[in-house]
Amino acid sequence: MREIRFRLPANLPVEAGALLRQAYLARGAELCPIASRAELTRGELVLRTQEGDGPVSVCIPWPVCGEVWMLSTTTLLPDARPYDLVRELARGQLYRVRCAAESWTDAGLELPSKFHERLHQAVRDLLISAERDSQEFQQLAERSLETALATGQALTLETCRWLAHARQQRLPMPLYVSWSASTEPNQEYDRLRESFDGVRLPCPFDPRQLENETYWQQKDRQLNWWRQRDWAVCLGPIFDFASETFQKYWRQSSDWEALAEQAALFLARLAHRYREEVADWQVVAAANFFSTSLSLEDGLTMLERLLRPVRRLLAEKPVSIGLAQPWGERAAHFPEQPVPLLLADWLARANAGITAIDLELIFGCEPRGSGLRPPLAISQLLDWFSELTLDIHLSLGLPASREMDTLADPPDQDVSVPATEKWQSAWAATLLDLGLAHTRVQRITWLDASDATPHLVPHGGLFDIHGRPRPVLEEFRQRRTRTSA
Structure with a gap:
């Protein structure tokens, strides 16, 4: 010792x-x-x-x-x-x-x-x-x-x-927003349109929906709504290892092979239905958040099993995998969890059809977020991941309040920062500038559009639960406006 x-x-x-x-x-x-x-x-x-x-x-x-x-x-x-x-x-x-x-x-x-x-x-x-x-x-x-x-x-x-200014003048980076609601935006739409270039539509794994045609028709309508308005669309994540729902599947399953088979069928259904309409996919989020009931070897085997169909089903498509807590705090406290940078290196070498790593920069809330890092440490993190052969995407999330948020996943997260709308906006500006300055970062996504629908970060929406826009939205609008000018 x-x-x-x-x-x-x-x-x-x-x-x-x-x-x-x-x-x-x-x-x-x-x-x-x-x-x-x-x-x-x-x-x-x-x-x-x-x-x-x-x-x-x-x-x-x-x-x-x-x-x-x-x-x-x-x-x-x-x-x-x-x-x-x-x-x-x-x-x-x-x-x-x-x-x-x-x-x-x-x-x-x-x-x-x-x-x-x-x-x-x-x-x-x-x-x-x-x-x-x-x-x-x-x-x-x-x-x-x-x-x-x-x-x-x-x-x-x-x-x-x-x-960032020099890069955006030469090769503008697209800004995306994740829209998790099952309905389309209403009064929020105009503000979103002037602030973002694309939308990410989560499609969480649910084996109960495999044969539910009503479910798939609703997905058709949602996808078509955004495409008809000329939004770039990324479909996913499909398997979010850090979500309460997927962790429950892991805990309750006594047959990992059967669970992997259901997951492969769900991915195949999505790919066959939307492969022609959707050019961009995120298969896994928080891929380093293995169930604590698994050994590291079993977790890697499960991840490999989920990714096995990707090269065949999504050939020549941009496909990303997400990593939460990219500095790897979880691996220090749970020995059977993978180190994010080493996992990303394994994915880059595995020839699994993955083209990008999506790094979650969520600060100030646990269990999914990271402890707050100085801007220099964040810049160095991007340098480390840039040494791999994969592109980098960033997914940003920051709380705007320390109060309980019953629609967050999970709802009882511990917020450890002085979270206010002003704090959220200031840190979003910092993260945007760090990402926009880095040549290997190809996309930045804000994780939560609204607090009024299920979301990841407590009070992390661009719009609060009453539909009022937060100052953080203006940070995205300003940067997109500068790029478009």
């Missing part, structure tokens, strides 16, 4: 304990999570793992600059003395910001002098903070962390906005 220990600040708030228990260990430059557990004991945060030797990084949720961020250290080795938690978080942020700055400079971008000044100040604060263990010197470490985080955020967003 290996362990990494951190000394906690003396003034640690009581509520920080629950946050710190979500910390986990990761390996490599891509921060691939490894099975580990975090404990608080005698003023220390202790992370333990039974996996391998060599250095590891630690991903730790920490409140700074008005948000709770999932931050990461540089690589560490077990030591008899505990590391200072704030100092190591500051060192990790400084390292990543400096590496990013060097990369952007090598690419020909001229960084402002104020950036270098702030970075040098953060480095000085960190070095001085290591001279003595006292409250005064601890505050220097905290200031170093705040400066590194704020400077990295400002530089990343400034750079990405410039790149």
